[in-house]
Amino acid sequence: GSSKEETTQTGSSAEQSSAAELSSEDIIKAAAENGSVGNWGLGNEYEVLALLSKYDLGSDYLSQDFTMDGFDDDSITLASAMTYNELGLVKNDYDGGYGYGDSVEYIDMNDEGVAMLEDNIFCTEDFAKENPNTVAAFLYASLKGWEYAVENPEEAAEICYTYGSSVSAEHQAYMAEEVAKLVTTDTQGETVTDIGNMDEDAMQQTLDIAKEYISLDDSDADAALQSLTLDDIRDSSYLEAAKSSDGTFDVEKSEVSIQLKWLPDAQFMGYYVALDKGYYKEVGLDVEIVAGGGDIAETTAVNNGTVDFGVTWVSNLASANAGGMNLVEVAQIFQRSGLVLVYKPENFE
Amino acid sequence: MVTGKNTAIEIKDLNVTFQDNSGNDVRALKEINLDIEEGEFVALLGPSGCGKTTLLRTVANLQEPTDGKVRVLGKTPKEVRLEKKFGFVFQAPVLLDWRTVSKNIELPMEIMSYEKEERKRRTKEMLELVGLGEFAQHFPRQLSGGMQQRVNIARAFGLRPEILLMDEPFSALDEFTKEKLHIDLLRIWEQTNKTILFVTHNIQEAVFLSTKVCVLSPHPGRLSAVVDIDLPKRRELEMRETPHFNELVTKVRNSFEGGSY
Amino acid sequence: MVTGKNTAIEIKDLNVTFQDNSGNDVRALKEINLDIEEGEFVALLGPSGCGKTTLLRTVANLQEPTDGKVRVLGKTPKEVRLEKKFGFVFQAPVLLDWRTVSKNIELPMEIMSYEKEERKRRTKEMLELVGLGEFAQHFPRQLSGGMQQRVNIARAFGLRPEILLMDEPFSALDEFTKEKLHIDLLRIWEQTNKTILFVTHNIQEAVFLSTKVCVLSPHPGRLSAVVDIDLPKRRELEMRETPHFNELVTKVRNSFEGGSY
Amino acid sequence: MRKFKGLLEKKWFSTIFWIILLAAGWEIAAVYVGYVKRTPENILPHLYQIVAAAISKDPVSADMTATGLVLSAAAATILRAVVGYVIGMIVGFILAVLMKMSGIIEKMFFPYLMLILLIPVLGMAPIVLAVTGDIDKSRIIIAAILSFYPVATNTLAGLKSVPKEQLDLMFIYAAKPIEVYKKVLLPTAVPYIFSGLKIAAPMAITASILVDTLQGDGGLGCILSQSLKHAMSIYVFWLIVFFSAFIGIGSTYLLGGIEQFMLPENRNKRKIKRKVMKDERRSLQEKEELICQSKI
Amino acid sequence: MSAEVYKKKKSLYARAKSSKKAQAAGTIIFPAILGAVIFILWQSQGLHKILNTDLFILPLPTKIISLIGSNFADIMVNVKTTLIEVIGGLVFGCLLGYLVAIAAASKPNIGKGGLAVLGAFASVPVVALAPVMNNWTKDVSSEAEVRSMVAKIIVIALITGANMCLNSYRGLINLPPYAEDLMATYAAKKKWVLLKLRIPNSLPYVFVALKIAVPSAIMTAIVSEYFAEYISGVGREIRENIVLAQYTTAWAYIMIACVIGVGAYILLMVLSKAVLKNYPKQG
Numbered sequence A: 001g002s003s004k005e006e007t008t009q010t011g012s013s014a015e016q017s018s019a020a021e022l023s024s025e026d027i028i029k030a031a032a033e034n035g036s037v038g039n040w041g042l043g044n045e046y047e048v049l050a051l052l053s054k055y056d057l058g059s060d061y062l063s064q065d066f067t068m069d070g071f072d073d074d075s076i077t078l079a080s081a082m083t084y085n086e087l088g089l090v091k092n093d094y095d096g097g098y099g100y101g102d103s104v105e106y107i108d109m110n111d112e113g114v115a116m117l118e119d120n121i122f123c124t125e126d127f128a129k130e131n132p133n134t135v136a137a138f139l140y141a142s143l144k145g146w147e148y149a150v151e152n153p154e155e156a157a158e159i160c161y162t163y164g165s166s167v168s169a170e171h172q173a174y175m176a177e178e179v180a181k182l183v184t185t186d187t188q189g190e191t192v193t194d195i196g197n198m199d200e201d202a203m204q205q206t207l208d209i210a211k212e213y214i215s216l217d218d219s220d221a222d223a224a225l226q227s228l229t230l231d232d233i234r235d236s237s238y239l240e241a242a243k244s245s246d247g248t249f250d251v252e253k254s255e256v257s258i259q260l261k262w263l264p265d266a267q268f269m270g271y272y273v274a275l276d277k278g279y280y281k282e283v284g285l286d287v288e289i290v291a292g293g294g295d296i297a298e299t300t301a302v303n304n305g306t307v308d309f310g311v312t313w314v315s316n317l318a319s320a321n322a323g324g325m326n327l328v329e330v331a332q333i334f335q336r337s338g339l340v341l342v343y344k345p346e347n348f349e
Numbered sequence B, C: 001m002v003t004g005k006n007t008a009i010e011i012k013d014l015n016v017t018f019q020d021n022s023g024n025d026v027r028a029l030k031e032i033n034l035d036i037e038e039g040e041f042v043a044l045l046g047p048s049g050c051g052k053t054t055l056l057r058t059v060a061n062l063q064e065p066t067d068g069k070v071r072v073l074g075k076t077p078k079e080v081r082l083e084k085k086f087g088f089v090f091q092a093p094v095l096l097d098w099r100t101v102s103k104n105i106e107l108p109m110e111i112m113s114y115e116k117e118e119r120k121r122r123t124k125e126m127l128e129l130v131g132l133g134e135f136a137q138h139f140p141r142q143l144s145g146g147m148q149q150r151v152n153i154a155r156a157f158g159l160r161p162e163i164l165l166m167d168e169p170f171s172a173l174d175e176f177t178k179e180k181l182h183i184d185l186l187r188i189w190e191q192t193n194k195t196i197l198f199v200t201h202n203i204q205e206a207v208f209l210s211t212k213v214c215v216l217s218p219h220p221g222r223l224s225a226v227v228d229i230d231l232p233k234r235r236e237l238e239m240r241e242t243p244h245f246n247e248l249v250t251k252v253r254n255s256f257e258g259g260s261y
Numbered sequence D: 001m002r003k004f005k006g007l008l009e010k011k012w013f014s015t016i017f018w019i020i021l022l023a024a025g026w027e028i029a030a031v032y033v034g035y036v037k038r039t040p041e042n043i044l045p046h047l048y049q050i051v052a053a054a055i056s057k058d059p060v061s062a063d064m065t066a067t068g069l070v071l072s073a074a075a076a077t078i079l080r081a082v083v084g085y086v087i088g089m090i091v092g093f094i095l096a097v098l099m100k101m102s103g104i105i106e107k108m109f110f111p112y113l114m115l116i117l118l119i120p121v122l123g124m125a126p127i128v129l130a131v132t133g134d135i136d137k138s139r140i141i142i143a144a145i146l147s148f149y150p151v152a153t154n155t156l157a158g159l160k161s162v163p164k165e166q167l168d169l170m171f172i173y174a175a176k177p178i179e180v181y182k183k184v185l186l187p188t189a190v191p192y193i194f195s196g197l198k199i200a201a202p203m204a205i206t207a208s209i210l211v212d213t214l215q216g217d218g219g220l221g222c223i224l225s226q227s228l229k230h231a232m233s234i235y236v237f238w239l240i241v242f243f244s245a246f247i248g249i250g251s252t253y254l255l256g257g258i259e260q261f262m263l264p265e266n267r268n269k270r271k272i273k274r275k276v277m278k279d280e281r282r283s284l285q286e287k288e289e290l291i292c293q294s295k296i
Numbered sequence E: 001m002s003a004e005v006y007k008k009k010k011s012l013y014a015r016a017k018s019s020k021k022a023q024a025a026g027t028i029i030f031p032a033i034l035g036a037v038i039f040i041l042w043q044s045q046g047l048h049k050i051l052n053t054d055l056f057i058l059p060l061p062t063k064i065i066s067l068i069g070s071n072f073a074d075i076m077v078n079v080k081t082t083l084i085e086v087i088g089g090l091v092f093g094c095l096l097g098y099l100v101a102i103a104a105a106s107k108p109n110i111g112k113g114g115l116a117v118l119g120a121f122a123s124v125p126v127v128a129l130a131p132v133m134n135n136w137t138k139d140v141s142s143e144a145e146v147r148s149m150v151a152k153i154i155v156i157a158l159i160t161g162a163n164m165c166l167n168s169y170r171g172l173i174n175l176p177p178y179a180e181d182l183m184a185t186y187a188a189k190k191k192w193v194l195l196k197l198r199i200p201n202s203l204p205y206v207f208v209a210l211k212i213a214v215p216s217a218i219m220t221a222i223v224s225e226y227f228a229e230y231i232s233g234v235g236r237e238i239r240e241n242i243v244l245a246q247y248t249t250a251w252a253y254i255m256i257a258c259v260i261g262v263g264a265y266i267l268l269m270v271l272s273k274a275v276l277k278n279y280p281k282q283g
């Protein structure tokens, strides 16, 4: 306990003295040469790879396990963190957090121009074609949920709780705040008002980075990936139908499910709010939210029909389609990358 | 053989060969020819390692002949075994350690689906016969070597099998117990008129019990002599003192190859 | 006892009691008193289950007395055992399956760190002694019952122990092999002058081999008679035909309780 | 001193001894870690801290205390593990019997059984899900798959360990296969089967925790990965580590107890005891009757 | 009627007659037959019908094999990592387990609890054990590759150790009747009883344990690779590719894991034939 606070203080004083002078390029170079850049891999690494390549650095990085312990003990000096999750744990000193406060700094992928878009809503193309109204209705209600959630993050966090969230209350509140930022700000830092919008430039950038850094051993799949265009992975017609609707739908399938990308928490607060506030009911849908976070990838689950909708990242969707699935993104919830590389300035003096 | 009786066991040109570890042949039995009539009580005599056990096992279908023919009651040993007509007293008592003495004796009766009452009755009777009445609820490891052997005998007697094969059943017993069991075995044989083939090292015992003594010679195991024992069917302990008995013993002894027995 | 010799084994008021499964006592040995001088060859006789094995095991420190005192060479059995002065031939041969015959015989010599040369030499000698020269490289499961017992004997002889305890060593053997081993055992005893305590069921064997026959009675096991055998130390097979030998046999037989032996 | 010796004889003593030894080692390491690491509780907390977390009333997620959270999540996981374990046990047992009956089946299938164990949970999961169409069933099946193999292997070894002489005995009596199994093979195999079960038990629990996250709705696995990620108190993670270890020790002892109960020899002993008691009661009754009669 | 159980007996005699080579061939031929059947079923998509799955999740073997062919070098790098973990873990684990079993067998009063405690380690799920070991081995080396290898080896060792311990313990105490008495009459020191009696007696049990330990070591390696700091290994690749829905590649690595498993199995059989050649045949 006490030792933690001391380090925190020395950390922050060190920061004031010198680290501010270092550019992000210096830091990345120093960390990469040290072999101590961290990422989780498993499809989370492309932005980091793009960043490394931007500065002509090798593509080696250390694998981070679930924890930030590697960052804590300095075996990883430049660690990946999602703004709405790991970054909070690093900074905050609530139960489970590492309590570094503002003594740590980070490099934002959006600022570096290597941002990739994350959480979206998708389904199979066949499903969308057969159930256009259901898709539109689902989007309508979900977006309504998200709108409410970003305006009332505190309440949204509490709602997540009632649906079996598995994080602590303080962290949930923090997450909700940060997720709201991702939903309402784009890669350029501009405020976004039409939630769910599939921004052409950002998506193209995401796809381009994906094409460059996703390496597939399967040569057929690799060729398919290289020839993917935005039209192969997204369809904005359902979003338009939802936006232009008056809120009444003639749904083809009323019982639908959505598989999240991870365990239930505020990262997915929009859906929980929509469910809790009865938005889904209003459009005639009976929605089941299936928690993710595991070894049955959301793309697989949607593709084999176990669930109807899924939340995934654009890059995952691209590689799945390259592998032979036929999935379409129907809305883009997160408008900017949530990935940052966090570091302790004193390590780079 | 031209007798009024049926042949119980017919052995023709029997050879049994084992392989040792260097792949050489060990001839346990060579060219054995032997006919045993139904109701006969045949003793097998011979030095250690001459193939007595192997012969018994072959008759009981526990060992395949390498060569030659074995017929039991006119059928193959396997058929007879499947008809559950064999009783076998193993040389070393084979008892299931987790079963009590009485449960061990009941084992074959359970397999042959005897009524529970019948099982209990016979088991009790057999336990008395071998003098282990008090030890019914003991486990085999709580018994002395001789007592284990007696359980082994009781188990085979309990069944009244058509063909009783006994491999040195009495060698671990003291003379008193042995004599008692001799008499009991003879009574069972007389009453039921079953065929008995049994191995012993004791010439007196062989002559006293059997109607025919077969002598085996070792390396390789061959049948070197068959001595008919013409004592009356009903044997009494006193017979062992008669000159005729001693003559027979001497005859058997002399029939050993080289006569060194 | 006032002799020039030392007492090899001294047993005083020895009781050994086992528990059966219903918690009742089984008295295996009751109030045994026995003194054996160094260099004596003592035979233990008695009906099956009378406690012979238990007595041997108690002397060898394999069984704790329930009561009473046992001294061997003036020390406790445990001390003597730890001095590696016992040889024990178990009633059922205890052979390790994964060792060949010769390796089984070598086992105790390996434990006692004999030189390799010495081990090989003695093993070979012992194998010849028990007539198993050709079977040195066989595994126990490839031997007949009598052959296994001979390996068991060879292993104990190989060591030349101070005190040799033998539990029915010869009962699985044919008379010819047995006689040969009798003579060999007697030669070893004569030459080395070790103390031997051995169990048998055969009165002739007991008289022929021993200097003293101890007769046990069953339920509970008591020492009912001790018969001194005053035959000359150097025994010959022919002695068995002498009247004195027969007298001794009769004396032992009559010493059995109730005389029914 | 003698008291201590008596203690040494006690069965549970050695477990306590080892636990104390381990705890001492843990604490020494924890003190060391406490000096050299910034956040020692993430690496090696003091045991008292873990105990404190276990009895603490503070909620760690929603309104649940750490212990409450672990136990409620454990209920689902353990239940799945038990069901999977039982299925695995039955399947493993049947496979062993089949392999014992036919050498060809053994040679043919044994290597593949091992492969089923090897095809990692991940590769198998989507297929199992496709076959069953139900995530909970899939979880149970995967837990079963991970636990059948040790049972099958050990049972087979047990069935093969029967001395040849005993089989000869049954052979002579031309006993039906079922009887050979009932009267000789299975009684001999009992200790082997239980070794297999003891090895399989922790595997089933591990498997069940692993498959909790196939889709993340509850169960120890989800709480484990969240607490590991520090999304809630790290002590929840340590509680789960200790909880599963205790379950492991518990299962070893439980199975040991059942084994003692099931050993054919002990069953026969109980029968004898019951009989003795019955006889005693009867003779007591007879005595009482006699006394009554004499009084009259 | 009782033919089945004894049919085997007969075939045993028959086999005893036939050469040892024929017997060894059977060990390979029979699994090969079944392998061929599975292969044909799989390639003809019959397996897909049985398992109610599609070509996407369970790609055709030819496709998998050609993928292995075209990425052989990459795959070998990962195979090497996994092999080192498995072999290291097995060696340490089995030694550890065997030593604990020996301790338990020679001092049952103290040792028996050790069995339960080692079993407890095996009960801590790999998912928890792996990250804990990562943290505990941070100071082992400054090289991430080395320290994560050490962490994985420890996890595998603990899991396989528990199983080796349980099985070999039985082998160390289930001695032939009176064998201990025999040793007692020679006043054999514990060392000798161990060397000449307990250890040889336990060898068949050790091989039973190995039959379980080998696949569970591979399985543990695969799972613990998910958590390792240094990215390498068959298991890691399987996971990456499944998350990316690249099932062909994932199956390529699964197949590689199976090949490792089968190789280990054959090795184990050969070893056990050699070591147990003096032992009575089981069954």
Ligand SMILES: Nc1ncnc2c1ncn2[C@@H]1O[C@H](COP(=O)(O)OP(=O)(O)OP(=O)(O)O)[C@@H](O)[C@H]1O
Pocket: B141, B142, B143, B144, B145, B146, B147, B172, C018, C019, C020, C026, C027, C028, C046, C047, C048, C049, C050, C051, C052, C053, C054, C055, C091
């Ligand atoms: N472990 C034991 N538990 C209970 N009773 C036992 C045990 N060992 C021996 N006994 C009993 O002790 C008595 C004597 O047994 P012991 O083995 O000494 O007989 P023995 O004279 O050697 O007989 P045999 O000539 O048949 O070998 C027997 O009644 C036997 O049942």
Ligand SMILES: Nc1ncnc2c1ncn2[C@@H]1O[C@H](COP(=O)(O)OP(=O)(O)OP(=O)(O)O)[C@@H](O)[C@H]1O
Pocket: B018, B019, B020, B026, B027, B028, B046, B047, B048, B049, B050, B051, B052, B053, B054, B055, B091, C141, C142, C143, C144, C145, C146, C147, C172
């Ligand atoms: N499984 C086997 N493998 C190799 N050789 C064997 C096998 N079984 C028996 N033999 C050999 O066959 C011969 C005869 O053995 P068998 O058991 O029939 O003798 P036996 O006459 O019963 O002797 P004993 O009186 O000593 O019991 C022996 O030389 C023995 O070594």
Ligand SMILES: [Mg+2]
Pocket: B052, B053, B054, B091, B167, C144, C145, C146
């Ligand atoms: Mg024999």
Ligand SMILES: [Mg+2]
Pocket: B144, B145, B146, C052, C053, C054, C091, C167
């Ligand atoms: Mg005895």
